[in-house]
Amino acid sequence: MLSSAQLNGALLGVADMPPGYAKDTSPDASGEHTFCNYKVPVKQKAGAKVTYTKGGGLAVTVAEVSLKEYASSKRAQDAFTALSSTLDTCHGETYAGSKLAYDPMSVVKVGDKTLGVRITSGGMTVLDQFALDGPVIISAGNGGMMSVDASEVTTLIQAQVDKYDQAARQ
Numbered sequence: 001m002l003s004s005a006q007l008n009g010a011l012l013g014v015a016d017m018p019p020g021y022a023k024d025t026s027p028d029a030s031g032e033h034t035f036c037n038y039k040v041p042v043k044q045k046a047g048a049k050v051t052y053t054k055g056g057g058l059a060v061t062v063a064e065v066s067l068k069e070y071a072s073s074k075r076a077q078d079a080f081t082a083l084s085s086t087l088d089t090c091h092g093e094t095y096a097g098s099k100l101a102y103d104p105m106s107v108v109k110v111g112d113k114t115l116g117v118r119i120t121s122g123g124m125t126v127l128d129q130f131a132l133d134g135p136v137i138i139s140a141g142n143g144g145m146m147s148v149d150a151s152e153v154t155t156l157i158q159a160q161v162d163k164y165d166q167a168a169r170q
Contacts, residue, residue, distance in 0.1 A: 001135065002167060007067050010167035014158050018152055020054035021063060028145035034083075035102060035117075040077040041082050044068045045135075057099040061144040063152070065160045069136045077112075080132040084115050098122070106128075108154045110161045111138065119143070129157040138164055 002010060014023050031053030034040060049066035051135040070076040098121045105116035111133030119126040127150055140156035142148055 001045065001071075002069060004046045004048065006167060007069060010067060010164045011048050012063060012065050012156065012163060016159055016163070017052055017063065018155065021052040022054065022095050024051040024062070032093060035086050036093050037063045037073045038082060038086035038090070041078050042070060044079070045071050052126050055144075059144070059146045061142055061147060061149075063140070063141045063142040063156060065138075065156055067136055067138055067160075067164060071135070073135050076132060076135045076137055080130070080137055083130065083137070084113075086119055087115065105150070108158060110158055114157075127153045131157055131161055133161055133164060134168070136164060163168065 014021065021073060047066065047068045048062060051062060051064045053063075054061050068076075068079070070079060087104065090102060092099065094100070101120045103118045103120070105118045105127060107116035107129045109112045111131035113132040114129065116127070117131045119128065123145050125144060125148045126141055127148055128139060129139035131138045138157065138160050140153055140160050142153050142156070
């Protein structure tokens with residue numbers, strides 16, 4: 001298990017990102033909304049996330065990686081199963097005044113289990129990949145109005161799983 005400080009150190013840094021990204025230092029207003037307000041069956045022990053942006057205006061792309069660590073692999077599995085079950089049955093919702101559509105997305109196989117979701121709303125698309133890796137759920141995603149790149153999300157999730165695994169071995 002990693003401490004909160006170790007989890008933050010295990011996040012991808014700006015040097016680990018594809019070219020053009022800068023760390024987004026604006027306050028995070030996203031909160032902890034879950035897909036279709038599903039109830040996570042267990043509380044995470046610790047978490048860390050970082051957001052990056054590249055470009056500007058309508059061509060801005062946002063990328064985010066996060067780590068949610070649980071007290072055990074079993075608890076992480078329970079949380080991952082709840083996420084997966086929700087996305088199997090919930091294909092959209094209205095959140096903060098926006099109509100969101102959720103569609104399953106193919107993903108690279110990393111960690112113990114993976115799943116992906118494409119989120120669309122108006123002209124915006126977000127691609128999220130989730131990986132269960134022992135006691136942690138790792139996510140990576142990117143989104144934008146003009147461009148969103150699934151291969152970039154694949155690169156991010158692979159790199160984030162590798163960086164977490166390396167930190168957990170130390």
